[in-house]
Amino acid sequence: MFRFYNVVRLLLALSIFMSYAIPFYIPINFIWSILQPKLTDRAFFHKFGEYFLKMFFHVIIFAFVVAVPHLESIIALIGALFNTPLAIALPALLDIILCHFLRSYESLPPIRRPLWLKLKIFKNCFIVFLGTAGTVVGTLVTVVRIVRVSINF
Numbered sequence: 206m207f208r209f210y211n212v213v214r215l216l217l218a219l220s221i222f223m224s225y226a227i228p229f230y231i232p233i234n235f236i237w238s239i240l241q242p243k244l245t246d247r248a249f250f251h252k253f254g255e256y257f258l259k260m261f262f263h264v265i266i267f268a269f270v271v272a273v274p275h276l277e278s279i280i281a282l283i284g285a286l287f288n289t290p291l292a293i294a295l296p297a298l299l300d301i302i303l304c305h306f307l308r309s310y311e312s313l314p315p316i317r318r319p320l321w322l323k324l325k326i327f328k329n330c331f332i333v334f335l336g337t338a339g340t341v342v343g344t345l346v347t348v349v350r351i352v353r354v355s356i357n358f
Contacts, residue, residue, distance in 0.1 A: 226259075233259055278351045285343030294336030297329040 237255050244250040250257070273279055304325060 229259065229262060233262070275351070275354050278347060278354060282344065282347040282351065285340060285347050289340045289343060290336055292336075293339060294333045297332035297336070301326060301329045 233255065237258060240254065240258070241251070244254055270276055304322075
């Protein structure tokens with residue numbers, strides 16, 4: 206009997222397999238545009254060099270996955286350090302900066318401008334505080350988990 210969770214696991218593995226190369230598109234394109242003019246005299250590398258570059262990146266990632274025993278903790282640490290500030294704090298900071306420089310509040314009646322601006326700045330500062338607190342707490346929890354796993358390992 207094929208259970209539902211097996212179907213979900215199979216679909217998740219299939220989606221990872223199908224979308225694995227997507228994050229490589231921009232770095233490979235950038236690096237290949239630098240390397241390609243240097244390989245013009247070698248026809249073989251000019252023709253197949255991009256494939257070798259992609260294989261090199263895949264081998265490096267595979268070696269990293271094999272070398273690190275508890276990769277999920279490292280991925281959680283990277284997520285806590287970079288995803289939380291980028292997803293929560295940075296948009297609020299950009300909203301404060303762009304609102305100030307673009308003066309998007311000038312279309313409001315003069316009586317409502319100070320109140321609206323204060324509320325918007327308060328809201329964005331609160332969001333930045335939550336993002337910073339989430340980054341600090343997430344990083345601390347992940348580091349403690351990495352230390353515990355490495356002590357028990």
